[in-house]
Amino acid sequence: MYVLAALSGRGVVCSSQRFGCKLGVMDVFGDKDCLNSAAFWRHIGTCFPGQTGIDSKKFLNSLSVFKIYGFKGLIIGSGFEGKYDILRQANEILPLYANSLSVFKCLENPVLFFETLKLLEVPFPQVNFSAESFENLGSDWILKDLGSSGGCGIKKKFGRKSKSSEYFQKQLPGTAVSLSFFADGQNFMPLGYSKPVTTKQSNLPFVFLWFGWSG
Structure with missing residues (x-):
């Protein structure tokens, strides 16, 4: 089983469920549809009023929890732009299934x-x-x-x-x-x-x- 990390995991996790694929989710909003569809969920949002973003420390700590629960890999969505050092650290915890970091840098x-x-x-x-x-x-x-x-x-x-x-x-x-x-x-x-x-x-x-x- 894989875990998705993004600002919002709702769209992906709800769609994956239609095909019989269960995902774990780490996101910022934790809306009802996402919580009902995710195999396991953790909050990784920032705690500052008026700011919507991913807290790097929460993300890495939560990823370690997913590893303990037997998840095999990480998929990322939006919210990690510019956080390439964090993604390198994440890849050491669980394999990252995404474009290479050099591709992201070219896109920016x-x-x-x-x-x-x-x-x-x-x-x-x-x-x-x-x-x-x-x-x-x-x-x-x-x-x-x-x-x-x-x-x-x-x-x-x-x-x-x-x-x-x-x-x-x-x-x-x-x-x-x-x-x-x-x-x-x-x-x-x-x-x-x-x-x-x-x-x-x-x-x-x-x-x-x-x-x-x-x-």
């Missing part, structure tokens, strides 16, 4: 990411790598962080670039959706589209509340 390099999109002829909004703040940029620009998830790395009007994974992007009108898919480097198989419901938290205008599956 804005220049490499958008150069790859150009090579693949995938269209994208105008981006700015040289700006350090919103000064001299129009009101239709946002600051994004490739090392984030759930809309927690998107800022508007306020904030300065402080990480190599951040960049400025022109905001376009329209409906935001995301595509989930399987890929092997040559081929991909779409699974479905999600339309996020968002809310504003402090200076974060697009924090995700919920994803509606429409596959």
Whole structure:
């Protein structure tokens, strides 16, 4: 049996149950559906008001508990962006089934990411790598962080670039959706589209509340 660790394990653990696959779960929210579907659950969220994230110490301690209970491997979801030292430590406790850490680092390099999109002829909004703040940029620009998830790395009007994974992007009108898919480097198989419901938290205008599956 395997354990899933993520900000929210609900979607994966509920889907896996439909195929007769039981998972252990470590996540932040522990909603009713997740608790009813998980073989075993542990809370790994931060304890600071207004902050949603994974507590590294809780995660590693909980992973050791899952090992004691006979779980054989670790699968990760969102919430581990930039936590590569923690994932290395986790891999020493239970085998980590995920992309290599070098792949994650490549995905968090804005220049490499958008150069790859150009090579693949995938269209994208105008981006700015040289700006350090919103000064001299129009009101239709946002600051994004490739090392984030759930809309927690998107800022508007306020904030300065402080990480190599951040960049400025022109905001376009329209409906935001995301595509989930399987890929092997040559081929991909779409699974479905999600339309996020968002809310504003402090200076974060697009924090995700919920994803509606429409596959």
